[in-house]
Amino acid sequence: MQTKELPIGVFDSGAGGVSVLAQAKICLPHENFIYYGDSANAPYGTRSENEIRDLTLACGDFLCGKGVKMIVIACNTATSITVQAMREKYNIPIISIEPAVKPAVEKHPQDQIAVLATPATLHQKRYWHLLDKLNAAGQVVNIECDSLAELVEQGNLSDPHIKAYLYERFLPYRGRNFGGIVVGCTHYSFVSAQIRDVAKKICGGSCEIFDGMYGTARHVANVLASEGLLSDSTEEGAVAFFSSGEEHNVGIFKRFLRFFLK
Structure with missing residues (x-):
């Protein structure tokens, strides 16, 4: 072959x-x-x-x-x-x-951008080098999601625990008016609509989803x-x-x- x-x-x-x-x-x-x-x-x-x-x-x-x-x-x-x-x-x-931070900050240069990712991704030098290269460290709000991938992995995308977990993660950022939401884990792509809905309700802003x-x-x-x-x-x-x-x-x-x- x-x-x-x-x-x-x-x-x-x-x-x-x-x-x-x-x-x-x-x-x-x-x-x-x-x-x-x-x-x-x-x-x-x-x-x-x-x-x-x-x-x-x-x-x-x-x-x-x-x-x-x-x-x-x-x-x-x-x-x-x-x-x-x-x-x-x-x-x-x-x-x-890699997380789609570049298109997010390019489309929303004046807005805050939320990046949802695992602790391992957000703590890596590679990720921080990306933010430095884009001069975006002051614009990006990093939201660690240590359990979301595990919830998605169970296979039930309508599990109410997913939405409850998202409420818990976004509540500290009430009223932040995010222009974009970067889903920084491939598991999160399956619940991106729920992510946007919860973020818009709690944080405000357009909360446009960006996915790598x-x-x-x-x-x-x-x-x-x-x-x-x-x-x-x-x-x-x-x-x-x-x-x-x-x-x-x-x-x-x-x-x-x-x-x-x-």
């Missing part, structure tokens, strides 16, 4: 990265994908750096063992800690995701094109799902994919 006909590997700590997978599939309908969710070890966002690095490299080993032509790190936490190590280890393109999954999917397409790795197929591509956890997690991944492709 030619290299260009090999699948694209996508992974996350669990179900969240399916949001990135969905956007990549929309951009690249003729490509085949392998999705690996490390559900047995989810969430990554409250783990130590060493744990996250080891788990992320294990995901990379799994996907390389399946013969992928590219790996997409569909996890902000894994990106912030392990992207460089993965690029050094694997001789294929490694695509990463769109830019990441475009970057995947651009890199495949520049590297001559786009599939020549005219058939609809397939998606194979794998999980390190219970078998029912694969069912959640498939249901979450339909959430964006419906």
Whole structure:
């Protein structure tokens, strides 16, 4: 099989990265994908750096063992800690995701921007370098969400505990009038409408959602094109799902994919 006909590997700590997978599939309908969710070890966002690095490299080993032509790190936490190590280890393109702070501050230069992310993402130098580069540290309000990914991972997006948790996280920022809300974890993409509704009610402002999954999917397409790795197929591509956890997690991944492709 030619290299260009090999699948694209996508992974996350669990179900969240399916949001990135969905956007990549929309951009690249003729490509085949392998999705690996490390559900047995989810969430990554409250783990130590060493744990996250080891788990992320294990995901990379799994996907390389399946013969992928590219790996997409569909996890902000894994990106912030392990992207460089993965690029050094694997001789294929490694695509990463980061919080969509840049488009948020560019569109709302006079407004405050809320960034919702895991503690691990918000404490990393990579994230603070991004804010420094954009001169946005004074404009951005960082909101740590240590439990939101875990709630989404359970698979019930209408769970009232999700909205209750969002109320709890936004209440300290009542009346702040956020121009934009950056969802800095791929799990949060599935509840972005709830995030916006709660933020608008408590904080005010337009609370426009900014999500890195769109830019990441475009970057995947651009890199495949520049590297001559786009599939020549005219058939609809397939998606194979794998999980390190219970078998029912694969069912959640498939249901979450339909959430964006419906």
